[in-house]
Amino acid sequence: MSKEGRNSSENSPKQRVLLIGPPVDPRLQRLLTKTYLTETASDAALALRQISQNRPDLIISTTSLPVLNGFSLIKLLKSDVATARIPLIVLADREEPAQNDDESAADDYLIGSFPAQELITRIRIQLAIAQTRSRTEAHVRDVLNQAPVGIAVLMGRQFVFETANVNYLGLIAKNHGDVIGKPILEALPELKNQRIFELLTRVFETGEPFFGNEYPVILHRHGKDETVYFNFVYQPLQAENNVINGVVVVASDVTNLVKSKHALQESERQFRNLVIQSPIPMTIFRGPEYIIEIANDVLLKTMWKRPLSEVQGKRLLDLFPELNNQQFPALLANVLKTGIPYTEKEALAYVNSPEGMGKYYLDFEYAPLFDTNNxxxxxxxxxxxxxxxxxxxxxxxxxxxRLRLAIEAADIGTYDWDMTTGEFQYSERLATIFGFSTDRFHEQKEFSSAIHPDFVSIRAKAFEEALKSGRLFYEARLARPDNVIQWVRFAGKIIRDQNQKKRRLLGTALDITQQVEARKNLEEVAEELEKRVVERTIQLQNTNHELVRTNHELEQFAYIASHDLQEPLRKIQTFIELLQDQSHDAESTRTLLMKISSSAQRMSALIKDVLNYSRLPKTDDQFTATDLNLILANVKTDFELLIEQKRAVITHDVLPTITAIPLQLNQLFSNLIGNSLKFSEKTPEIHISATLVPIESSRSIPHLLPDRTYLKLNFKDNGIGFEQQYAEQIFTIFHRLNGRKSYTGTGIGLALCKKIVENHKGNIFAESTPDKGASFTIYLPM
Structure with missing residues (x-):
């Protein structure tokens, strides 16, 4: 190989021309050297090696080459993506016919003898065409790189990457040099067995484009395999002769949209499961005909007594026509019309089932469900x-x-004394027994003063015993105003509150003056009477307590289902509808996707917190010895990153070991410390103190058992605090003092804390001043 010619000017480098012979005319070589940087190659193999090492701007080849003739060389060069764009001029003898098929066609031919200036002119024309083509292709590449979607051009049956814009390279996490000039399965070997190559082949062979929607593809990106979802088009690329020589790929990553859609579907599934798994009978009606969309097993088994297949999709009043003559259709219609929930307690309802007409007393609520248009x-x-x-x-x-009738028939006086307020209620018969006028009210002191002085000590001893046993019983003589000798048997029951403090005395007084001889029989009657009073009181208290608890849980659950759970669901649906508008640019699309993700995460957190709250009293966890130092250490580990970010300082006393449920106390510590870290506008300072409260001191603290030793825990911080008037409201579920935009959360944390403390038979109080921090005091039995 010989090399001639030098740059005439450092600022104007000569273009490179490769002459492939033999024969190569020395005169032609000298002529070209004046204008171009000229290189020569004596055969095809040498030429290919030179081209791969230093790409020329133009190639001139004769057809009479040893081993591999000129036309075969042309075919190799034009079929290779790396050399197909190099202008190629063929010098052919007259005797050799010019081959002009698609794969071996040169850019220009000179046959036989020709003037040297003709070749120079042809060279200039081909170089000008190549420069124009290069500028055009550069412009096209710039346009492609500015496109908001990924675009690539794949050439030939092996789908070699000819070009790929920045967005496409970003989708596959590759650099330009990693893919250009390589077949698709070489550049992206993970696509093998994912039907991508087969789809490209079908488009190449049939000429029909292929549209992929939310198509999952496994790509090796950032050092690991990822499942990515694409919307894409494979468009056949045709040459000037209408022959398909490649495929244009247009693709966009919709992974976040697909995941958001899956999150929405999962949220809807969880909402339906919440209804289905609820321990309270629930159903959903749709439209003005009250089509039954779903009903949970509790409702189906206890009241409707039908399988879901018999009611789902049916009209309510077709299944239960007996409701037409009751209040419920009108109430449903009003809720559907106004969107205002309706609640009623102990409503009488008659419901027909395969077992016959049933009579029910129901606490129920009708809560409206709103669509995305509200x-x-x-x-x-x-x-x-x-x-x-x-x-x-x-x-x-x-x-x-009946008992009252019995008492009146037995001529017994009764009274009810509130030992806390001093309020005293009595029957008319009691006043008559004591010889008092029934025309005016008499205080309790008047009755106690009417005991004969000889029996005051007996009365005092009886009351002393009653304070211990809860039962009052004694017999005494009265000092009546009319001096009539009157013997009375007193019996009663002291009712205590949940903290074992005496609250009421329910009692009776029986005139036994004429019945001393029948004392035994009268004692049995009094005992029976006392027993029945006790049973009635306990039964009434238990029933009322159960009604209050059940009604409260029903109201809370209905509020969640109709409001808090619907709010993020409505937001997600609205944002998805906005995404379907094709006018969005990439930035607004990302913003909407972030909002969808945020709403889905909020709904998931809300459902999780509600489930934790509802499951708390039903836990099977056992009370066990619990080291509070270990609990605190675990919580500090959980908040390690946040503590470091906020430079928080947490100090504490040496904490004792108590009998408790470790998992619940971990939740208690986590919620209180998490709030102190979250609701702070300066470096958080948190101190946890622990002191023992002896039995004699616990009696003066509200809602504590008087015969127990308690541990007093105090969590104090320097956060934003709150008004003291909200100290009780903050423990109410979903009650928030700060906007969701300022501080994240579901409004369940402190309600969960209160429930955990009550589950341990303790109590929790809060004290705070705005901008001066908050203090939470907890009493737990040892």
Whole structure:
């Protein structure tokens, strides 16, 4: 190989021309050297090696080459993506026919003898065409790189990357040099067996484009395999002769949209599961005909007594026509019209089932369900069958009436003394027994002063014993104003509150002056009477307590289902509808996707917190020896990153070991410390103190058992604090003092803390001043 010619000017480098011979005319070589940087190669193999090492701007080849003739060389050069764009001029003898098929066609031919200036002119024309083509291709590449989607051009049956814009390279996490000039399965070997190559082949062979929608592809990106979802088009690329020589790929990554859609579907599934798995009977009606969309097993088994297949998709009043003559259709219509929930307690309802007409007393709520346009699309119904409780209360009332008749028939006086407030109620018969006028009210002191002086000590001893046993019983003589000798038997029952403090004394007084001889029989009657009073009181208290608890849980659950759970769901649906508008640019699309993800995460967190809150009293976890130092260490580890970011300082006393449920105390510590870290505008300072409260001191603290030793824990911080008037409201579920935009959360944390403390038979109080921090005091039994 010989090399001639030098740059005429450092600022104007000569273009490179490769002459492939033999024969190569020395005169032609000298002529070219004046204008171009000229290189020569004596055969095809040498030429190919030179081209791969230093790409020329133009190639001139004769057809008479040893081993591999000129036309075969042309075919090799034009079929290679790396050399197909190099202008190629063929010098052919007259005797050799010019081959002009698609794969071996040169850019220009000179046959036989020709003037040297003709060749120079042809060279200039081809170089000018190549420069124009290069500028055009550069412009096209610039346009492609500015496109908001990934675009690539694949050439030949092996789908060699000819070009790929920046967005496409970003989608596959590759550099330009990693893919250009390489077949697709070489550049992206992970696509093998994913039907991508087969789809490209089908487009190449049939000429029909292929549209992929949310198509999953596994790509090796950032050092690991990732499943990516694409919307894409494979468009056949045709040459000037209408022959398909490649495929244009246009693709966009919709992974976040698909994941958001999956999150929405999962949220809807969890909401339906929440209804289905609820321990309270629930159903959902849709539209003005009240089509039954879903009903949980509790409702189906306890009231409707039908399988889901018999009711789902049916109209409510077709299944239960007996409701037409009751209040419920009108109530449903009003909720559907106004969007205002309706709640009623102990409503009487008659419901027909395969077992016959049933009579029920129901606590129920009709809560509207809103669509994305804020129109009422349905009603979620929560029902609590309180038939047994109501009938039990009615039975107690009837028993009380019968007992009252019995007391009146037995000529017994009765009284009810509130030992806390001093309020005293008594029957007319009691005043008559004591010889008092029935025309005016008499205070309790008047009755106690009417005991004969000889029996004051007996009365005092009886009351002293009653404070211990809860039962009052003694017999005494009265000092009546009319000096009539009167013997009375007193009996009563002291009722205590949940903290074992005496609250009320329910008592009777029986005139036994003429019945001393029948004392034994009268004692049995009094005992029976006392027993029945006790049973009635306990039964009434238990029934009322159960009604209050059940009604409260029903109201809370209905509020969640109709409001808090619907809010993020409506937001997600709205943002998805906005995404379907094709006018969005990439930035607004990302913003909407972030909002969808945020709403889905909020709904997931809300559902998780609600489930934790509802499951707390039903836990099977056992009380065990629990080291509070270990609990605190675990919580500090959980918040390690946040503590470091906020430079928080947490100090504490040496904490004792108590009998408790470790998992619940971990949640308690985590919620309180998490709030102190979150609600702070300066470096958080948190101190946890622990002191023992002896039995004599615990008696003066509200809602603590008087015979227990307690541990007093105090969590104090320097956060933003709150007004003291909200000290009790903050423990209410979903109650928030700060906007969600300022501080994240579901409004369940402190309600969960209170429930955990009560589950341990303790109590929790809060004290705070705005901008001066908050203090939470917890009493737990040792």
């Amino acid at each position: 129109n009422v699309s349905g009603i979620i119904v929560t029902v609590n069958d309180v038939t047994e409780k109501v009938e039990a209360r009615l039975s107690i009332f009837e028993a009380e009436q």
